[in-house]
Amino acid sequence: MRPERWGSSRSVGGVVLRPPQNSLPLARLCAIALVLELALAPIPSLGATGESLLRLDHAEFVLSDSSEAPSDSLAWQPQGLPDDWVASRPDVWGYGWYRLRFVLPGEPHELYAVHLPVLKGVAALYVNGGYIGQTETFGRGDSTDRPSLETPLLVPERGLFAHVPRLFAIRPELLHTGVNTAYVRLQVRRGASGVLSRVTIGPEPLVRSEYDRTVFVSLSGPGMISIFSAGFGAFILLLWLRRRHESMYGYFGLTALAFALFVAGRFVITEPPIPFPYWGILVWVGLEGYIVFLCLFALRYAGWRWPRLERWLWAYLAVSPFIDYASFVGIGGWIPQHWWLMTFVLTLVYVGVFWATAWRRKTLETLGLAVAGSVKLIISANERLLPHPIDLPRYQPFAYVPMFMMIGWILIDRFVKSLNESEKLNAELEHRVAQKHAELEQSYRHMQQMERQQAIVEERRRIMRDMHDGIGAQLISALSLVEHGESSATEIAAALRECLDDLRLTIDSLEPTENDLLPVMGNLRYRLDGRLRKQGIDLDWQVREVPGLFCLTPQNVLHILRILQEAFTNIVKHAHASSIHVETGLDAAGEHVYIQVRDNGTGFCGEHAGRGIASMRHRAKIIGGRLEIKPSAAGTTLNLLLPVS
Amino acid sequence: MTTVMVVEDDPAFLTRFCKIVASDSELELFAAVADVASARQAMSKATPDVLLTDLGLPDGSGIDLIRETARRYPDTDIMVITVFGDEDHVLASIEAGATGYILKDSLPQEFVHLIKQLRAGGSPISPVIARQLLKRLKPAGIAAAVQPMEETPLSVRESEVLGFIAKGFGFGEIARLLGVSQHTVISHVKNIYQKLAVHSRGEAVYEAGKMGLI
Numbered sequence: 001m002r003p004e005r006w007g008s009s010r011s012v013g014g015v016v017l018r019p020p021q022n023s024l025p026l027a028r029l030c031a032i033a034l035v036l037e038l039a040l041a042p043i044p045s046l047g048a049t050g051e052s053l054l055r056l057d058h059a060e061f062v063l064s065d066s067s068e069a070p071s072d073s074l075a076w077q078p079q080g081l082p083d084d085w086v087a088s089r090p091d092v093w094g095y096g097w098y099r100l101r102f103v104l105p106g107e108p109h110e111l112y113a114v115h116l117p118v119l120k121g122v123a124a125l126y127v128n129g130g131y132i133g134q135t136e137t138f139g140r141g142d143s144t145d146r147p148s149l150e151t152p153l154l155v156p157e158r159g160l161f162a163h164v165p166r167l168f169a170i171r172p173e174l175l176h177t178g179v180n181t182a183y184v185r186l187q188v189r190r191g192a193s194g195v196l197s198r199v200t201i202g203p204e205p206l207v208r209s210e211y212d213r214t215v216f217v218s219l220s221g222p223g224m225i226s227i228f229s230a231g232f233g234a235f236i237l238l239l240w241l242r243r244r245h246e247s248m249y250g251y252f253g254l255t256a257l258a259f260a261l262f263v264a265g266r267f268v269i270t271e272p273p274i275p276f277p278y279w280g281i282l283v284w285v286g287l288e289g290y291i292v293f294l295c296l297f298a299l300r301y302a303g304w305r306w307p308r309l310e311r312w313l314w315a316y317l318a319v320s321p322f323i324d325y326a327s328f329v330g331i332g333g334w335i336p337q338h339w340w341l342m343t344f345v346l347t348l349v350y351v352g353v354f355w356a357t358a359w360r361r362k363t364l365e366t367l368g369l370a371v372a373g374s375v376k377l378i379i380s381a382n383e384r385l386l387p388h389p390i391d392l393p394r395y396q397p398f399a400y401v402p403m404f405m406m407i408g409w410i411l412i413d414r415f416v417k418s419l420n421e422s423e424k425l426n427a428e429l430e431h432r433v434a435q436k437h438a439e440l441e442q443s444y445r446h447m448q449q450m451e452r453q454q455a456i457v458e459e460r461r462r463i464m465r466d467m468h469d470g471i472g473a474q475l476i477s478a479l480s481l482v483e484h485g486e487s488s489a490t491e492i493a494a495a496l497r498e499c500l501d502d503l504r505l506t507i508d509s510l511e512p513t514e515n516d517l518l519p520v521m522g523n524l525r526y527r528l529d530g531r532l533r534k535q536g537i538d539l540d541w542q543v544r545e546v547p548g549l550f551c552l553t554p555q556n557v558l559h560i561l562r563i564l565q566e567a568f569t570n571i572v573k574h575a576h577a578s579s580i581h582v583e584t585g586l587d588a589a590g591e592h593v594y595i596q597v598r599d600n601g602t603g604f605c606g607e608h609a610g611r612g613i614a615s616m617r618h619r620a621k622i623i624g625g626r627l628e629i630k631p632s633a634a635g636t637t638l639n640l641l642l643p644v645s
Numbered sequence: 646m647t648t649v650m651v652v653e654d655d656p657a658f659l660t661r662f663c664k665i666v667a668s669d670s671e672l673e674l675f676a677a678v679a680d681v682a683s684a685r686q687a688m689s690k691a692t693p694d695v696l697l698t699d700l701g702l703p704d705g706s707g708i709d710l711i712r713e714t715a716r717r718y719p720d721t722d723i724m725v726i727t728v729f730g731d732e733d734h735v736l737a738s739i740e741a742g743a744t745g746y747i748l749k750d751s752l753p754q755e756f757v758h759l760i761k762q763l764r765a766g767g768s769p770i771s772p773v774i775a776r777q778l779l780k781r782l783k784p785a786g787i788a789a790a791v792q793p794m795e796e797t798p799l800s801v802r803e804s805e806v807l808g809f810i811a812k813g814f815g816f817g818e819i820a821r822l823l824g825v826s827q828h829t830v831i832s833h834v835k836n837i838y839q840k841l842a843v844h845s846r847g848e849a850v851y852e853a854g855k856m857g858l859i
C-alpha cells in the first residue's frame with residue numbers, strides 16, 4: 001500500500017502538485033501524448049537551438065538495485081523531467097536509474113557542469129561511465145531496512161521542505177564529441193520523496209550563474225526575507241507592547257514573525273532541528289498563523305468589529321496543529337488531506353477585506369494594499385492550485401514582499417502621523433492655555449480694579465459715616481455747650497479734647513494692622529496713657545502675642561478701639577478705680593482671642609452706662625465677636641472676644 | 646538752662662508754645678519765628694538747644710529746615726510739632742534728622758516733660774512709629790540675608806525694644822522686662838532714630854550716585 005501522505009498529492013506550500021494523470025481522463029490523455037513525444041524526441045544537442053546551455057527535459061528510467069549503470073538491454077522506459085518518483089511509481093521505493101543522452105558538437109576543453117535545481121532522495125551522477133559525485137551515502141533506510149507503517153513518525157522527511165539545488169562539475173576529459181550519456185542513480189526511501197528535475201548541462205561558468213540564480217531564488221532570497229520579516233515583526237511587536245490599544249500593530253507583528261517561521265521552515269532550513277512531523281506541524285502553524293493574523297490585521301485596518309469571525313479565526317488556528325498532525329500521519333480522511341485549502345479561503349478573506357476597504361476609502365494607501373494583497377494571492381494560487389512544474393522556482397516568499405512593505409509603510413506612516421498630530425495638539429494646547437491665561441489675567445486685573453474701586457467707595461462711605469457719627473456729633477455737642485454759654489472753659493476744652501481723641505482713634509484705625517492685634521493695642525495705650533496718668537490710675541499692661549486675626553479690617557479696628565475707649569472712659573468717669581489691668585490672650589478653646597480690661601473700681605454698669613454698653617455689644621457683634629462684662633465687688637471685668645478664623 | 650526755638654506759623658499756637666516755654670524755669674525761649682527764612686536767620690549767629698518746628702510753613706517745608714539744622718548744628722535736638730503724630734509726617738521728619746515729635750494739643754506739663762526727656766537723651770516714640778521703624782530697619786540677621794547692602798541694621802536689642810514699644814509698653818516696663826535700666830532703653834531708642842536718619846542719608850547717597858550727581 002502506498003502511503004499517500006508522503007506523496008506529491010500533498011501539496012506542501014505549493015511545492016508539489018497533484019500530477020494531472022492521476023485524476024482527469026483528459027490529463028491522462030495528455031500524459032500519453034507526452035510519453036509519445038518523449039519517445040520520438042531527438043537527443044538534445046548543445047548549440048542546436050542557439051543556446052549555450054543544454055536543458056534536458058526527458059530521460060529514460062529503469063528500476064534497478066545495481067550499484068553500477070545498468071546495461072542498455074534492460075527495459076528502459078522514457079521518462080519526462082521533472083520526475084516525481086512517488087507520483088510516477090506509487091508504492092515503489094528503492095533504487096532507480098535515469099539515463100540522459102546529450103550531444104556535444106565539438107570536443108570540450110573547458111570545465112563543464114551539471115545543474116539540478118531539485119534533487120530529492122539520495123543521488124549519484126555518472127557521465128560516460130565516470131563517477132561525478134553524489135548527494136549523500138546510499139543505503140540508509142533502503143528497501144531492506146524498511147520501517148514499518150506503525151512507526152511512521154521516526155521517518156525523517158526532508159524532501160517535503162527546503163531542498164538544496166545541486167551543481168556538479170564535469171572534467172572535460174570525461175566528455176567527448178557526439179552523444180554523451182549521463183546516469184543518475186536515485187534512492188528513494190520509504191515514506192520520503194524523490195525528485196529529479198530538469199537537468200542543465202554546459203560550460204561551468206554559465207551553469208554556475210544559473211545555479212547561483214536558483215540558489216538565490218529558492219534559498220538565500222527567502223532566507224533574507226525570513227530574517228527581515230522576523231526583525232521587522234519583532235520591532236512592530238515591541239512598538240505594540242508600548243501601545244497595547246493599537247492592536248493592528250500587534251497583529252502585524254505576529255504576522256511577520258509567523259511568516260518568518262514559515263518561510264524559514266519551508267524554503268531555508270534544509271536540516272530541521274526537530275524530527276518530522278513536529279517540524280512539519282511547526283512550519284504549517286507558521287503558515288496558518290500568519291494568514292490568521294493577517295486576517296485579524298485586515299479587519300482592524302478596515303475598522304470592522306466582527307467578533308464572531310475573529311473567534312472563528314482563533315478557533316481555526318487552535319485546531320490546525322491537530323489537523324496538520326492528522327494530515328502528516330495520514331489519518332482522518334479527506335478533511336486533513338485538504339485542510340491546506342483553508343489557507344486559500346482565508347487569503348481570499350483578507351484580500352477581500354483589503355479590496356472592500358480600498359473601495360470605501362478610495363485612497364492610494366488602501367488601493368496599494370489591495371493590489372499588493374492580490375499579487376500575493378495570484379502568485380500563491382498559481383504555485384499551489386494550478387499545475388506548476390516541480391523544479392520551477394517558487395516566488396511565494398517574494399510575493400509577500402510588496403504587501404509586507406505596504407503594511408510596514410502604513411504602520412510607520414500612522415505612527416509618524418500620530419506623533420505629528422500629538423505634537424501639533426500640544427502646540428495648539430499650549431497656545432490655547434496661553435490665550436486663556438492672558439484672558440484670565442485681564443479679567444482678573446479688571447476684577448481687581450473693580451474691587452479696588454469698590455473698596456475705595458466703601459472706605460469713603462465708612463469714613464463719612466464715622467465722621468458723621470463720631471466727630472460730627474461730638475463737635476455739635478461741643479458747639480451747643482459754647483452756645484448755651486453756661487459751660488466753663490474747662491468743660492468746653494474737655495469736650496473738644498474728646499473730639500480730638502475720637503479723630504485720632506479714626507486715624508489709628510486706618511493704620512495697616514497685618515492681622516496683628518498688638519499694634520492696635522499699643523496705639524490705644526499710647527493714646528490713653530497720659531489721660532490715665534493724669535487721673536492717677538495705674539495701668540497694668542499684660543499684652544501678649546496672639547494669633548493673627550483676619551477680622552482686623554480698618555472698620556473692625558475702629559469698632560474695637562471704640563469699645564475699649566468706651567470701657568476706659570466708663571472706668572475713668574464712673575468706676576473710681578485706682579488701677580486697670582489690660583490683658584490679651586487666646587481662650588481655652590483656641591477659637592477666640594480675648595482682650596480683658598479689669599478694674600478695681602465700684603463698677604460702671606449703672607443707668608448712665610446702659611446705652612454705652614448696648615452700643616459696645618452691638619459693635620462686638622458686628623465684628624463677629626462677643627462682649628462679656630462681669631461686675632463684682634472687687635471691680636468690673638470686661639472681656640472682648642474676637643474670632644480667630 | 647535749655648534754650649528752645651519755636652517755628653510755628655499759627656500765631657495762637659506760637660503764643661501758646663512761647664508761654665509754656667517761658668513758664669518753666671529750666672527752659673528759655675531762644676526765638677519764636679513763623680517761617681523758614683526767619684528761622685535760618687535766627688540760627689545764623691547762635692544755635693538753640695532744642696528746635697521745635699511745624700512742618701507746613703509759609704515759605705517752605707519744615708522738613709528742609711530740619712535737614713539743614715541737623716546737618717549744620719548736630720548738637721541741636723529737633724522735635725517736630727504735629728497734630729496727629731501720624732506716621733508719614735513723623736517718619737519724614739525723623740529721616741530728615743528729628744529725634745522726637747510733639748502733639749500740637751499736648752498739655753503744658755506734657756510739653757515740658759517731652760522737651761526735658763529729649764534733652765536728657767530719650768526720644769518719645771509711639772507704637773505706630775515703632776512698627777514703621779521695625780519695618781524699615783530690619784534686624785541685623787534678616788538684613789544680612791536679605792539686603793547685604795544695608796548699612797545700619799538694627800541690633801537684636803534695638804529691635805526687641807521697638808517690638809515692645811509697638812505693643813504699647815512704656816520705657817519703664819521695657820527696662821523691667823529686659824532687665825536693663827530705663828536710661829539704656831531710652832538711649833536705644835535714640836540710636837534707632839539716628840539709624841533711620843543715617844539709613845535714609847545712605848539711600849540718598851546711593852540714589853545720588855545712581856543719578857550721577859556725585
